[in-house]
Amino acid sequence: MKPEWELWAQEAKAEFPKANSALLPLLHRIQSQEHYLSEDTIRDVAVLLKLPVPYVESVASFYSLYYKNPVGKRIIHVCMGLSCALNGSDELMHHLEGKLGIQEGQTTPDGEVSLLEAECLAACNLAPVAQVNLRFVGPVTEDTADQLLTGEVKS
Amino acid sequence: MTQTFYLLRNQAVPDIDRIEVYEANQGYQALRKALKEYEPKALVEMVKASGLRGRGGAGFPTGMKWSFLPDDGRPRYLVVNSDEAEPGTFKDRELIEKNPHLLIEGMIISSYATGAREAYIYCRGEFLFGSEQLKRAVAEAYQRGYLGENILDSGFSLDIKVYRGAGAYICGEESALLESLEGKRGNPRLKPPFPAVAGLYGMPTVVNNVETICNLPPLVENGPEWYRSMGTEKSPGLKIMSVSGHVNRPGNYEIPLATPLRALIEEYAGGVKGGRQVKAVIPGGSSVPVMTKDQLDTPLDYESILAAGSMLGSGGCIVIDDQTCMVAVSARLLKFYREESCGKCTPCREGTFWMTDVLERMEAGEGTPHDLDLIRDMADNIAGKCFCPLGDAALGVVVSAMKYFPDEFEAHVTEHTCPMGARLYDTVNH
Numbered sequence: 001m002k003p004e005w006e007l008w009a010q011e012a013k014a015e016f017p018k019a020n021s022a023l024l025p026l027l028h029r030i031q032s033q034e035h036y037l038s039e040d041t042i043r044d045v046a047v048l049l050k051l052p053v054p055y056v057e058s059v060a061s062f063y064s065l066y067y068k069n070p071v072g073k074r075i076i077h078v079c080m081g082l083s084c085a086l087n088g089s090d091e092l093m094h095h096l097e098g099k100l101g102i103q104e105g106q107t108t109p110d111g112e113v114s115l116l117e118a119e120c121l122a123a124c125n126l127a128p129v130a131q132v133n134l135r136f137v138g139p140v141t142e143d144t145a146d147q148l149l150t151g152e153v154k155s
Numbered sequence: 156m157t158q159t160f161y162l163l164r165n166q167a168v169p170d171i172d173r174i175e176v177y178e179a180n181q182g183y184q185a186l187r188k189a190l191k192e193y194e195p196k197a198l199v200e201m202v203k204a205s206g207l208r209g210r211g212g213a214g215f216p217t218g219m220k221w222s223f224l225p226d227d228g229r230p231r232y233l234v235v236n237s238d239e240a241e242p243g244t245f246k247d248r249e250l251i252e253k254n255p256h257l258l259i260e261g262m263i264i265s266s267y268a269t270g271a272r273e274a275y276i277y278c279r280g281e282f283l284f285g286s287e288q289l290k291r292a293v294a295e296a297y298q299r300g301y302l303g304e305n306i307l308d309s310g311f312s313l314d315i316k317v318y319r320g321a322g323a324y325i326c327g328e329e330s331a332l333l334e335s336l337e338g339k340r341g342n343p344r345l346k347p348p349f350p351a352v353a354g355l356y357g358m359p360t361v362v363n364n365v366e367t368i369c370n371l372p373p374l375v376e377n378g379p380e381w382y383r384s385m386g387t388e389k390s391p392g393l394k395i396m397s398v399s400g401h402v403n404r405p406g407n408y409e410i411p412l413a414t415p416l417r418a419l420i421e422e423y424a425g426g427v428k429g430g431r432q433v434k435a436v437i438p439g440g441s442s443v444p445v446m447t448k449d450q451l452d453t454p455l456d457y458e459s460i461l462a463a464g465s466m467l468g469s470g471g472c473i474v475i476d477d478q479t480c481m482v483a484v485s486a487r488l489l490k491f492y493r494e495e496s497c498g499k500c501t502p503c504r505e506g507t508f509w510m511t512d513v514l515e516r517m518e519a520g521e522g523t524p525h526d527l528d529l530i531r532d533m534a535d536n537i538a539g540k541c542f543c544p545l546g547d548a549a550l551g552v553v554v555s556a557m558k559y560f561p562d563e564f565e566a567h568v569t570e571h572t573c574p575m576g577a578r579l580y581d582t583v584n585h
Contacts, residue, residue, distance in 0.1 A: 015316065016318070017317070018337075019338055019339075019356055020337060020339065021318070021336060021337055022338065023338035024318070024319070024335070024338060025318070025319070026420060027321070027355025027546065028280075028319060028321065044499035058340060059205070059340055060496075062323060062341060063280065063320070063321030063322045063339040063341075064283070064321070064322035065321040065325065066321055066322075072431075075386070077231045077281075080487075080488050080490075081242045081243075081491065082242050082243065082400070082437075082441060082473055082484060082488055082491075083243055083399035083400050083405075083473055085487050086400045086401055086473075086475065086479065087400075096192060098427065118241040118281070119240070119242075119324060119491050119494055120240055120241070120244075120324075120441075120491065121242070121281055122241075122245045122247070122248045122279070122281070122282075123245055123248060124243055124244075124245050124397065124400075124405065124473070125244070125245055125397070125398075125406045125407070126400055127399060127400075127405065130283065133242055134280075134281060134283040134284075135284065136284070140462075
């Protein structure tokens with residue numbers, strides 16, 4: 001457990017004092033520091049919020065943006081929704097797989113980049129659209145796809 | 156083509172997301188008017204009189220929803236549903252990213268009308284920028300005295316909190332959203348009780364979509380007669396249509412309801428790309444049945460679209476051209492519902508799983524004629540038998556596509572090939 005997590009837990013509880021509403025915000029904040037939620041982290045969060053460990057585990061496992069395994073520093077989500085598929089999202093995914101030498105769902109061996117499918121990202125006007133660390137990029141053409149791999153991103 | 160701008164107004168104004176710019180463009184004037192000139196009940200009556208219907212998908216009359224709140228002295232909550240994730244729909248994202256103060260102003264008016272003293276915006280986890288925009292805008296609104304204690308000396312007080320989900324389409328269903336907001340898995344609740352009676356933290360709660368609430372400032376400024384001057388008797392007012400797929404100008408277009416579908420596609424969205432023809436249109440988000448090229452003159456209002464066999468839904472209009480395979484379209488959408496089924500009830504969890512499997516094998520040329528009966532049988536075992544609307548939503552496109560394009564489905568299983576000569580996507584990985 002990092003020393004600042006206790007303060008973060010207090011802040012989350014202060015903002016969302018009722019029920020277990022502090023849980024999701026706290027998981028977000030800790031994951032943004034740790035990049036993923038390890039079993040130890042889940043246990044720490046349970047202690048901080050006085051919740052059973054299996055409860056925290058069951059909540060964290062429900063949501064696709066909480067990662068239970070290590071992910072890359074740069075997470076690329078390619079939207080695979082219908083509007084994106086009609087505009088070439090699958091070709092884009094294959095292009096990125098080729099460039100990175102990994103399959104969708106995997107992380108590069110150096111731990112830098114994870115390539116993930118996203119269900120509809122609600123940005124169909126930008127199809128095919130992707131997110132780099134949850135920042136929208138689109139429409140992505142094969143020429144601009146490399147920007148997903150190397151362009152500057154905010155965390 | 157008359158383009159109206161009430162909900163998407165000022166979207167092109169630079170820095171409209173900043174409160175001083177928003178104020179300089181008539182921002183928060185409707186709030187001042189509402190607090191000064193209206194009792195809360197009169198505002199509820201105004202919304203009822205306007206005929207405004209929920210813009211999240213169900214189209215339930217907003218004023219009626221508000222009036223379901225029991226008058227029993229318990230605290231009430233307003234929760235805004237910004238968990239926009241229905242394939243084809245992207246209006247709420249644009250509203251909150253570009254003009255967050257319009258939503259906040261609408262929320263303050265709505266909270267005043269419904270007697271809520273605490274309001275929440277549930278923003279989907281993928282909307283990182285949107286949630287940042289909202290948090291910053293909320294902070295600005297506190298600084299200017301539009302939020303907090305005794306707003307504009309009216310005696311009315313309100314707090315707004317921005318809450319970020321973490322990736323789950325089902326949380327757009329209002330009871331699942333409330334579960335998630337309470338720090339739980341986003342499983343839908345049994346209804347009744349409805350949120351109006353037992354919602355957030357067990358208290359009376361109104362859950363409204365972003366676009367619905369964004370109607371409030373222009374409605375207060377212009378009145379219910381103005382609102383009713385557009386659209387039809389049962390579907391009055393304005394709607395944002397998100398147009399995407401095979402069109403030249405994908406984007407959000409604000410239309411008076413009852414604008415013909417053809418005008419939306421051809422005039423607003425610039426027609427089908429590459430000079431090709433429309434084959435099918437999904438008019439209201441991926442959960443509604445497809446319409447065909449013969450139905451393009453249908454007016455975009457709730458009743459007309461229903462009479463044409465589909466639904467206006469969320470207004471997420473996906474245009475599909477004549478070179479696209481409808482089996483592939485169906486497979487892609489079923490995969491979405493398979494991924495997003497919460498797993499709580501069996502017909503949805505297993506049904507979406509197996510339907511995806513069968514459709515993908517048909518698209519890969521490995522289907523058998525029996526698969527068509529299998530799909531119909533599975534659809535029959537999902538329809539009306541699921542805990543929440545997600546299961547039925549998964550059927551809209553595939554069942555209608557089989558009805559309108561039976562030859563295409565047949566050919567996949569008899570000739571083991573796609574008659575379109577091209578796949579929408581490569582199924583090998585999925």
